[in-house]
Amino acid sequence: MTPNMKQIHVPQGNSATDGHRARTFIKNLRVLTPEGTAGRPKFIHADLLIAGNRIEAVYVDGSQSQKEFASNMDADLIIDGAGYLAIPGLINVHTHAAMGFFRGLGHGHTNMIENFLFPAEKALTPELLEPLSWSYLITSLRAGVTCIGDHYYMIDGVGRALERLGMRGFIGETIADLGGAFPGWESWTKARDAIQSWNFSNRIRPVVAPHAADTVSSKMLRDAAQFARKNDLTLHMHLSQTTGELKRVREQDGMTPVQKAFACDALWERTLAVHMVSAREADFAELRTSGATAVICPASQIIYEHLAPLENIAATGVYWATATDCAASNDGSDLLNDCKWMGLLARDRKISHETFEPSALLASVTSTPARALGMTGQLGVLQAKSLADIVFLRDDISMRPAFDDVRNLIYSAGSSGVEHVMIDGHWRLWRRELCSVDEQQLTLAFEQAVQEIMRRTGLKH
Ligand SMILES: [Zn+2]
Structure with a gap:
């Protein structure tokens, strides 16, 4: 009998290492596919075949290809996924994972970034960065996040x-020459050198990360954008993130932050323009024309200033993504929860509900x-040839009645249903437990690093 996902321990035999493209077949799932009506994703009964680090096939129930595969079942491991949903691994495209040490400290500060974050960040050391990241990353994984866009x-x-x-x-290594924790042209030289001598696995890739429009000169921003375009990299920057930034850029450059980024050739389809809190409708329209993506972090924006004008997203049709930002200004890293808030806040502002309907909210953390x-077609979607970053959630009573599965996922089940997570063909979470690392040990290392940073900064809690 085929073992069910509820019964077995961590499945073996799915390793993509040693050049062995092991094949895992998971049947009887409900899989989120992009092929619903009107371009909306929908859950369909299907099986998944994973080979090495990629999805080889999605066999829709009753299809000819499913029958053909079933006739020889050419797989190293067969699992019964009945009672589970499969969705693409979620992408949290704006984080500062190592700022897990600020959790709970960000509330009630005025000018938090300048008065609180920058001074504390001066106490960081390279050794502290890895343990300081554990808290945010582990809670992200448990919330179904398989990929982050980190800026630190x-x-x-x-x-x-x-x-x-x-x-x-x-x-991306943060660069800035006019402000921030470590301002100077050398921040860019160092970041560029690090990209050119990149030494991580294929799962970890570099981006170019200017801090913001008020802390980066036009010269540096133009140079960084040119480098990113030439090397086919994403440009990830805060843009119009506060009223203070808008004021400073107006004084320094006589234009808005978005206009400055546009003038520096820094806006195109690979640009992540994070926050847009103080941006006007004309700025959003400019972003729309460029193909760049506005990244909205609802909890974070409300805690440190106010929510970005969502009505301008609806009015201009700009690409938009939802993200959590950091623990200093959000506390949590539950991305689906932030999606829910995006939907509710848009409703509260009486904004066209089509822009923020459930499948758009889900797209904002996957395909967008x-x-x-x-990574279009590689990440944020479950289809043949995409990377095997897959989240398996319990298809239980929180998903019933199943009139609108995607709405149920965002507004009812949320990340509490996340049970197993596969990344790049490897199981990384099984029954909500980390598969290949000792969580207790990492929690201890995180707590020790937090104590050290508190000692160095003199911050009290
Ligand atoms: Zn940020």
């Missing part, structure tokens, strides 16, 4: 933490960020 300092530490957990990341990362 001494990014090697986050890269090492991602490698150890087997997660995927597009990570994948596009901005240059």
Whole structure:
């Protein structure tokens, strides 16, 4: 009898290592596919065949290909997935994972970034970065996040933490020459050198990460954008993230942050423009024309200033992604929960519900960020040839009645249904437990690193 996902221990035999493309066949699932009506994804009864680190086939129930495969069952491991949903691994495209140490400290500060974050960040060391990332990454994985877009300092530490957990990341060393924790032209020289001598696995890839429009000069921004375009990399930056940034850029450059980014040739389909809190409708329209993606982090924006004008997203049709930002200004890393809030806040503002309907919310953490990362068809979708980043959720009573599965997923089940997670063909979470690392040991290392950073900064809790 085929073992069911509920019964077995961590499945063996799915390793993509040693050049052996082991094949895992998971049958009787309900799989989220992109082929619903009106371009909306929908859950269908299907089987998944995973070979090495990719999905080889999605066999829809009753199809000829399913029958053909069933006649010889050419797989190393066969699992019965009845009672489970399969969705693409979620992409949290704006994080600062190592800022897990600020959790709970960000509330009630005015000018938090300048008065609180920058001084504390000066106390960071390269050794502290890896353990400081554990809390955010582990809770992300448990929330169904398989890939992050991280933007921080001494990014090697986050890269090492991602490698150890087997997660995927597009990570960028923050650069700035006019402000921030470590301003100077050398921040860009160092970041560029690090990209050119990149030494991580294929799961961890570099991005170019200017800090923001007020902390980066036009010269640096133009140079960084040119480099990113030439090397086919994503440009990930905060843009119009506060009213203070808008004011400073107006004073320094006589234009809005978005206009500055546009003038520096820094907006195209590989640009992640994070926050847009102080952006006007004309700025969103400019972003729409460029093909760049606005990244909205609802909890974070509300805690540190206010929510970005969602009505401008609806009015301009700009590409948009949902993200969590960091623990300093969100506390949590539950991406589906932030999607739910996006939907509710849009409703509260009486914004066209089509822009923020459930399948759009889901796209904002799957296919849309994948596009901005240059990974369309590879990530954020379950189809033949895509990378095997798959989240398996319990298809239980929280998903019933099944009139609108995607709505149920966002508004009812949420990440509490996440049970197993596969990344790049490897099981990384099984029954909500980490597969290849000792969580207790990592929690201890995280707590020790937090104590050290608190000692160094003099912050009290
Ligand atoms: Zn941020």
